[in-house]
Amino acid sequence: MIHIYTGNGKGKTTAALGLIIRTLGNGKQVCLIQFMKKNFVYGEIKFLENKPGIDIFQFGTDQLVDPNNPDEIDFEEAKLGAEKAEEVLKSNKYDLIVIDEINVAVKWKLLPLEKQLELLDIKTDAEVIMTGRYAHVKVIEKADLVTEMLEIKHYFNEGIQARKGIEF
């Protein structure tokens, strides 16, 4: 089963994280692959990184990607991320595989859409979750379940900045 969490609202990555702990709590094996997030000190990584049952692989740099002018390393890291995702999807080792922010990596052309579609075509018994805004319509077509997180009301609109422990 392939789930997509997309849309402009909050809760895409966190919904995947919630499913991760539900799955770990049921004694199953989880893999979390993150694009564009290497070395960011996220609370969730600090919490999960040494727990049994989960493997975490991060790709990217510790800088935010500039979508209008990505660095060469952003492309290289996205390629490595896709290679790891392919390996993990084919491994039959996990019950849940989360590929975080891949939709954005494709939208920003760090990764070709065709590569994401190839990953979606890999046969696996695992639950697969792909997250990020801007899921391509062809990705949505291949998914079994798609949830759009829709921002109805947001305090960022009122000028409040992202806060540690909540937004990251």
Place this chain on the structure above:
Amino acid sequence: MIHIYTGNGKGKTTAALGLIIRTLGNGKQVCLIQFMKKNFVYGEIKFLENKPGIDIFQFGTDQLVDPNNPDEIDFEEAKLGAEKAEEVLKSNKYDLIVIDEINVAVKWKLLPLEKQLELLDIKTDAEVIMTGRYAHVKVIEKADLVTEMLEIKHYFNEGIQARKGIEF
């Protein structure tokens, strides 16, 4: 700050769970209050229940509530849940307070809307998350952030049943 996760799509409770582990990973204190979920063996509860930094309180029974004909105990448990929520919101003990499925408890009239609005009016420095479909418009008005999880595509529509470890 008050966040609401509502809508007919997946990811409402799991997004709150993801925020819980992000918050715990940042060394902060969390309280999870769940309506209509007592003694259900959820993977996330098995995973979280003995972790440091989190207190979990469940209200309800081990049976699904019949929205057209709730039992007396469903009303009693919802009332106890609201009392616990009030106590927790006033305690200044937590950085994040998740009140799970309260929107549904109000929709099904286990709890008066006025009680939920009273809870929203309690002054607290904690992040407060209320989840569940059917968030009332007056609840949305009082919230700082509202995300609607919108079902775009769902395999339940194709006749597949809920699966342990994924849906619960």
